[in-house]
Amino acid sequence: MSERMLAVGEAPRTAGEVRGVVPPARAGVHDERAGGAAGDSGADGQEAAVLLDRTREAVEPELRRAVDSLPGTMRRVVTYHFGWEHADGRPAAGRSGKAIRPGLVLAAARALGGSPTAVVKAAAAVELVHNFTLLHDDVIDRDSTRRHRPTAWTVFGDADAILAGDALQALALRVLADDQHPAAGAAAARLAACVVELCEGQHVDTALEERPCDQVTLDECLGVAEAKTGALLGCACAVGALYAGAGQDEVEAMDAFGRQAGLAFQLIDDVIGIWGDPARTGKPVGADLLAGKKSLPVVAALTSDTAAGAELAELYPGLGPADVGRAADAIDRAGGRDWAQAQAAERMSQAVGQLSRAVPDPDLAGGLLALAEFVTRRSS
Template sequence: MTTLPETSDERATALAALGRTRELLDPGLRDWVGRLPEPVARVASYHFGWTDSAGRPGAAPAGKALRPALVFGCAEAMGAPAAEALAPAVAVELVHNFSLLHDDILDGDTTRRHRATAWAVFGSSAALLAGDALLVQASRVLTEDPLGRARTVTGLRWLAEATTRLIEGEQADIGFEERAHVSLAECLAMTERKTAALLACACALGALWGGGPPERIEALRRFGTHLGMAFQLVDDLLGIWGDPKVTGKPAGADLASRKKSLPVVAALDSGTPAGRRLAERYGASRGRSAEAEPAEIAALAELVSEAGGRAWAEEAAEREFTRAMESLRAAEPAEPAAAGLAALARLACRRDH
């Protein structure tokens, strides 16, 4: 899937930023996970890809660490060394993975990053507790940051607010599955909370730790918000039309579980004959498992396209990306951090690699 063109130089810049993020982030992340009680740390270590289900060291695929990369990039955009923002980078990644551990249970997903999810291996109770522990550790990281000082209280407040919005968005998403009709406005509001809030917080925390003034911090927060919206739109497109080799999930997983993602809701709200047929099939098969027939998934995907859901989501992703770039420029970021943030945003909004 290709939505936003990128040059080979931009791709190389983004991948280099993600690689450097891993080098800076992972020692601190491992340290904080290692402070957890052994049974909890074992589940978390498996989730992060550091160990196998028996606790033996491994090298399973890890997440791209986009959120900590944004923390580091925004700190540098304000003129500070990336390493000074290590604490908020670790904290944001811990919150993100708390949400993933819970999300997999709530959605019944048995595969993430091309292997079994933590709850599928250790049980839902163990995975829930591991997620809770990561959330607690995120706050501890900020309170024990020797470089935080006066920023700690503000950072904790921002992180708590973003986490609360994330949970609110998750609750709305769950509630949507029980409703026959969800408006596009409601779905967009849910996305802003569930996905964009934490990305916006990552950018704001990086800028705060980087010593930026309020107006530049807020511009980077807006950058993160619009990037988060574009990111989720692309993710929802991949949830229907993505290659399992890229997504790590079965083809059409969102349709199989009858998830009301943005392209689906746009199609259902379209008032078209295809949208009405889609509504009939979605309503008649609510509660299905993710083991739907490939032919049924393909038919649903075609209805979403025919009703305009795919085209709307692709256009909306491009609009949000444009707004993100406008907000980034308004923050007057220092180079080369500005180019790095733009490249990261473009890579995140393609995700066809």
């Protein structure tokens, strides 16, 4: 058996036991929002980078065809959001993102014996849904930058950004409805169910933000992370499996793989929100702390029953810029960063165990593992 995968059902104790998956370095982490290469050192990072380049090459034409079908005013908001145009409509050289989710669709199909070419429309549909969530999240969170550019709502206004996001969700389902592949119907149903889960996750997240810090639990926050991040990564993997003609057990195992990898991703993203390098994230130091977000490291620290956790509770939320360094240090001393990094490794361990159920052959699973590691081994 290759070192790239354990035997079926034999999950490792830590993600570091599989292909060198390790918690991210404490020196800092890199954010997908920055638009740069994440986790791109070493052979695994190079493999993932090649896969993502090929994904963009295959999927972006389908994305552009879909977006071109939108009415003119809405198309302008979307093309700006994707980085294809400037706000005034001039062509821009920006990329529409890393293509992680469509990359998972293609890699899952390939791993289970399907044709990556046949799944391109489904991969585009998943990416359209992802961007629907980004447009809405930026409005809800009042984030002013994404990939070093002003967010769509800051340029075009709340209403236009929200409506553009709504259009992308509808467009995703239309892309699947127009697809002649026999799995398109099942994929559309699964993607629609995922959208409901995403919206519920956002609803709960918003409700948690209104609660006092001492009334929020880690389990609740992990549930939100699974719904908001893990659900779509799991759906991407499941859609790829459906297009490959996989059985129900394999489809569900692939969904579970994506969900656990998504939780690992969110844990690292939350670390980024506190300790990420602004030059690479495109956001101010401690942006999530200034916004008062109840991210996973913050809640882990607040519920740690430590002196540092109590110190953080006196500061949080309502921080000013001068308090960011002290709050970040308190979270660190309370164990919030270490907990998040250890949890990320554990979730990757569980992801690998689920993947081995669906794809026992380690060579076939290599692309999926490379992509999962790519987004969970980010360092700045």
